[in-house]
Amino acid sequence: MNRLVMIVVLLSLPAAMVSAQAELEPATSTPECDWNTWAGIPNAMTTMGGHQDIALTWDCPMSHGVIDYMWREMNFYKWDGINNGYDAPCNTATPIGRALNALLLMGYATTNNPSCDVNGDNMLDWALCWSASWVEQFNVSCVQEDPTLLGRTSYYLLGSDYTTIMPNGLYRQEIERTSSLIMHESRHWGCGHNADDDQCARRGSCDQSWDNGCDEEESQPGANRYDVTWLSWYANYSIRGSWLLQSDASVRANEILSSGFRRDPCFRLDENGIPHHISLPDSGC
Numbered sequence: 001m002n003r004l005v006m007i008v009v010l011l012s013l014p015a016a017m018v019s020a021q022a023e024l025e026p027a028t029s030t031p032e033c034d035w036n037t038w039a040g041i042p043n044a045m046t047t048m049g050g051h052q053d054i055a056l057t058w059d060c061p062m063s064h065g066v067i068d069y070m071w072r073e074m075n076f077y078k079w080d081g082i083n084n085g086y087d088a089p090c091n092t093a094t095p096i097g098r099a100l101n102a103l104l105l106m107g108y109a110t111t112n113n114p115s116c117d118v119n120g121d122n123m124l125d126w127a128l129c130w131s132a133s134w135v136e137q138f139n140v141s142c143v144q145e146d147p148t149l150l151g152r153t154s155y156y157l158l159g160s161d162y163t164t165i166m167p168n169g170l171y172r173q174e175i176e177r178t179s180s181l182i183m184h185e186s187r188h189w190g191c192g193h194n195a196d197d198d199q200c201a202r203r204g205s206c207d208q209s210w211d212n213g214c215d216e217e218e219s220q221p222g223a224n225r226y227d228v229t230w231l232s233w234y235a236n237y238s239i240r241g242s243w244l245l246q247s248d249a250s251v252r253a254n255e256i257l258s259s260g261f262r263r264d265p266c267f268r269l270d271e272n273g274i275p276h277h278i279s280l281p282d283s284g285c
């Protein structure tokens with residue numbers, strides 16, 4: 001993996017104005033998994049069938065170069081042997097199929113040629129390359145200890161850090177939410193949440209504000225802003241997926257906007273991902 005030196009100066013939303021519970025926690029050992037229990041979970045677990053939708057639009061036999069890129073650059077860790085998912089990337093019954101499809105949507109939602117130029121306005125153009133530049137190991141857990149935990153980025157003192165996607169992050173939410181969750185977790189490589197859990201309505205994954213959400217660097221965008229920004233661009237500009245998924249992206253973004261910031265950002269997205277100011281006197285808006 002090449003760690004690209006990228007400083008995101010401006011994270012802009014689609015219009016003029018301007019993850020997912022996800023935590024930074026100490027690493028724990030990964031227990032042995034029975035992958036067959038994963039494969040048995042039907043696609044119907046997501047009400048809009050988002051993972052299946054994306055897989056159907058992906059010409060898999062032509063895409064092994066793309067799969068190889070994602071596998072290598074995200075450094076899939078301990079995924080070998082999961083129901084031959086590598087050879088059947090469109091099989092969204094498998095965790096690997098769902099993860100690959102979420103990564104595909106991250107990188108190709110609006111383009112066939114993802115860019116690594118993070119200065120581009122449209123985050124959809126460079127999301128996958130940016131994420132791959134940060135994530136050193138990409139992992140999956142088959143154990144859902146806390147039903148609200150969708151993913152986490154863990155640190156070992158002696159290295160071997162990894163981002164882990166939980167079963168509920170892959171199987172119990174629509175695919176564009178999984179993609180934005182990966183954006184959220186990617187931001188945690190070097191940037192944790194900077195407000196206490198009880199300072200946000202959702203009691204966890206709490207950033208101080210839209211402009212200040214990073215414990216490593218004061219006044220830098222945090223994981224929730226990356227999460228919301230990807231969702232807003234997806235809702236507004238995506239050429240893949242469906243109107244239902246784009247609308248769901250705005251719903252998810254608004255959930256984060258209303259519950260993931262200590263200081264309310266004072267805007268919400270419409271169903272097309274366009275932000276509009278809101279007045280909430282009790283929240284200082």
Ligand SMILES: [Zn+2]
Binds near residue numbers: 019205
């Ligand atoms: Zn987080």
